[in-house]
Amino acid sequence: MRDALLEFSKTFLKAECSTVGKKEYEGPLSDYFDSWEKDEYFGCRSFDEAESEMSRRNINFLLSKARYSYGDIDVICGGDLLNQCVATSFAASGTGIPYFGLYGACSTIAEAFICSALFIETGGAHNAVGFASSHFCSAERQYRFPLEYGSTRTPTAQNTVTGSGAYLFTSDRCGVRVKNALIGRIIDKEITDANNMGAAMAGAAADTVLRYRAASKDEMDSFDYIITGDLGREGHEIAAELLRRQGFTAGSRFVDCGMLIYDAEKQDVHSGGSGAGCMSSVLGAYFISRMRRGEIKRILAVGTGALLNPNSVLQKKTIPAVAHAVCFERED
């Protein structure tokens, strides 16, 4: 049971929407994002408020894209990286929609997909919204140093994405469907370097991909892309190597949102992008939109999360990681 896929039969993705910050908009995917904001404060007083405002706007964009209103949504679930998920709670406050706060670090969006799908499958919701966000400035504050402090970074460190991605799931048959999912287990490779989260998460990503392969038999070849969340260049190469040693080579179909969102040559992002907003903004904007245009048929989204907190790092604890896989498929 626990190694079997969660099969979904009536969950469809009606619309998706991504809002990002300036640096993300200046990256290679600029044409794909629905909206962006050049003010890192998003017109608010603090970075925490800015993140909520970004998610709130993005949810409104999502609903207007689908021509839905708050009243049409039965449940909303999402999360972010701030203490106690406040950015998400403030974003959802005022919508009047029943709310579930989630935390899975950077894998949060995959949790939101699975949660939304389960609501719809069980008849608990007709329409559900799943979303996740992160903001470079609020995350720096949460995990590292004040923004203007002159700290330096190692080459393996990653840059937190300022972005929010929201997805509207429905039980009405439409364009893209959520086929199945696999809930990841905690993999702790005993990495203690918070500046190399890619290495901490690579083990979890590989574990989930291999478990998915075992559970789905021969389905892996049918994927156009197997997309990890935010391993970054470092973590992605390690994950590919781990998979190769287990006899699975995905080649160029194996991609990472953290590597796609920035231009590694021109933008100073070290190993790539990370954060709960990374996969949530890239998956919908870049992959699902291409799926809707008929360019790709089926993808496996593997949301990866490094489950550390600033105190656990100071206490020299290891970094546990988790990865959840969700399969999206175009309906013909």
Add this chain to the structure above:
Amino acid sequence: MDNKQYGEYVKSREKRSPIVKNCFNAFITGGTICLAGELLAFGYESAGASAEDAPLYVLLTLILLSGVFTGIGFYDKIAKFGGGGALVPITGFANAMAASATESRTEGLVNGTAVNLYRIAGPVIVFGTSASVIYGVIYYFFGG
């Protein structure tokens, strides 16, 4: 591959920070800050400050400039280039305090700015004061 081997594998492929380049940048940056200090000292002295007072004025000026550069979001760019060269001089200390203070102002003057003011600079004060106490004790007994 067990966790120990994995750790070694990860370490072996990690790209190292470019030490020679970083040291050179730190040397240039730190040196430039010190040169600015010297020039300021000459300036103050030629403007009539005593040789005793001029260094104090220099410190105050550097701290002020560091605070302003932090406020306009420029100091972290200097530090990104200069690394330790920008952090070790007194300007780095001012930057650590100014950055903590400005970022915490949303939580209020007392619970935000005042509480967080020494968040990064605190250890320097703690160990600086402790070291001076130890030095004082040694000096008292053996300093003659």
